[in-house]
Amino acid sequence: MFACSILAIVLVALGFGQHARAQGFVGNCTWQTGLMADSFLGMYCNNDDWAHFSYQWTWFDTNLCLINNGGSLIPYDTGNYWPTCRDFSVRGSNVDYILSCTCYQPDGKLAPTTYDLNRVLSNQNGSLGCFGHEGNKTEAGPF
Numbered sequence: 001m002f003a004c005s006i007l008a009i010v011l012v013a014l015g016f017g018q019h020a021r022a023q024g025f026v027g028n029c030t031w032q033t034g035l036m037a038d039s040f041l042g043m044y045c046n047n048d049d050w051a052h053f054s055y056q057w058t059w060f061d062t063n064l065c066l067i068n069n070g071g072s073l074i075p076y077d078t079g080n081y082w083p084t085c086r087d088f089s090v091r092g093s094n095v096d097y098i099l100s101c102t103c104y105q106p107d108g109k110l111a112p113t114t115y116d117l118n119r120v121l122s123n124q125n126g127s128l129g130c131f132g133h134e135g136n137k138t139e140a141g142p143f
């Protein structure tokens with residue numbers, strides 16, 4: 001019985017890992033020069049048109065991906081977390097892209113929280129997106 005429960009937990013963890021790997025953009029976008037402007041995340045991402053292969057600047061509204069769940073950020077379609085959180089910062093690496101902020105809890109106090117945007121956002125042919133939403137893209141970025 002105990003062994004079965006452990007196995008179930010391991011299988012769930014593996015399944016979740018596969019789902020997480022299907023997302024992701026840090027491998028194909030220049031997270032080093034990514035930036036947040038209000039709830040919008042912008043960076044250069046490459047497209048999969050190998051004939052016209054290039055990095056294009058994309059803007060995407062992260063409000064479409066996360067919700068403030070009682071003071072913690074969790075993935076949620078059109079979650080609109082941004083109005084109830086503040087003090088945003090982002091920190092990227094080759095494996096993750098961490099959004100840190102403080103979010104209001106039901107008691108009205110702010111709680112620090114983080115979420116790895118690389119687990120919910122993906123690069124769809126040069127546009128950042130999540131839950132079927134897609135950002136815009138343009139040849140010329142801000143720099």
Ligand SMILES: *[C@@H]1O[C@H](CO)[C@@H](O)[C@H](O)[C@H]1NC(C)=O
Nearest residue numbers: 024025026027028047048123
């Ligand atoms: C990068 O983009 C290429 C072309 O779209 C794709 O085949 C590859 O899986 C992507 N890699 C990552 C890490 O997203």
Ligand SMILES: *[C@@H]1O[C@H](CO)[C@@H](O)[C@H](O)[C@H]1NC(C)=O
Nearest residue numbers: 047048049052056125126137
């Ligand atoms: C991918 O993006 C490139 C460049 O923006 C575009 O030319 C191409 O048509 C796109 N491919 C698909 C399948 O949308």
Ligand SMILES: *[C@@H]1O[C@H](CO)[C@@H](O)[C@H](O)[C@H]1NC(C)=O
Nearest residue numbers: 040058059060135136137138
């Ligand atoms: C992309 O979206 C951003 C944020 O809404 C906007 O400021 C920008 O003008 C848009 N760019 C294009 C090419 O549509």
